[in-house]
Amino acid sequence: MDYQTALAEEIRACAARLLAEDVGAGDITAQLIPENQWATAKVITREPAVLCGVAWVDEIFRRLDSRVTLRWQAADGDTLDAEQCFLEIEGPARSLLTGERAALNMLQTLSATATATRRYVDLIEGTGVRLLDTRKTLPGMRLAQKYAVTCGGGHNHRIGLWD
Numbered sequence: 001m002d003y004q005t006a007l008a009e010e011i012r013a014c015a016a017r018l019l020a021e022d023v024g025a026g027d028i029t030a031q032l033i034p035e036n037q038w039a040t041a042k043v044i045t046r047e048p049a050v051l052c053g054v055a056w057v058d059e060i061f062r063r064l065d066s067r068v069t070l071r072w073q074a075a076d077g078d079t080l081d082a083e084q085c086f087l088e089i090e091g092p093a094r095s096l097l098t099g100e101r102a103a104l105n106m107l108q109t110l111s112a113t114a115t116a117t118r119r120y121v122d123l124i125e126g127t128g129v130r131l132l133d134t135r136k137t138l139p140g141m142r143l144a145q146k147y148a149v150t151c152g153g154g155h156n157h158r159i160g161l162w163d
Contacts, residue, residue, distance in 0.1 A: 003159070010143040015059035017140070018102035030094040039093035041100070043107070045080045050118045052076050052110035052151040056144070057087070057103040065095035077114070077151040110148040117152025132157040
């Protein structure tokens with residue numbers, strides 16, 4: 001299986017795991033919101049960052065509710081300024097509230113890795129040195145974390161023992 005296919009499968013599986021872990025049998029808090037209530041949310045950075053995790057967020061909300069619309073103003077690997085709105089989400093309020101924690105957790109985790117990687121890549125720019133990652137990743141997060149390294153400008157060394 002090639003890397004892109006494996007990554008796409010991992011994104012789907014990861015979104016399913018995140019929702020199963022957080023939502024379980026249902027979101028009892030979101031049930032307090034009227035079923036027909038719609039909402040709009042803006043995701044804004046607090047500090048400069050390198051964005052990573054778009055596909056994970058897309059998949060989380062796709063699994064939750066096809067009526068949710070995501071309008072991205074940036075792509076994975078883009079540098080974001082502090083206080084920059086990079087995503088607007090619109091749809092049923094229940095669905096937005098149910099998916100927000102899983103979505104933000106992935107955005108924060110992967111963007112943090114991409115941002116740290118970019119910081120080091122910038123430091124070694126012009127030296128002829130390439131920044132490579134390792135296999136020291138969180139269980140179940142290897143492809144996601146390695147993808148984040150590439151969004152930050154780093155390079156993957158090995159995916160597993162088999163390569």
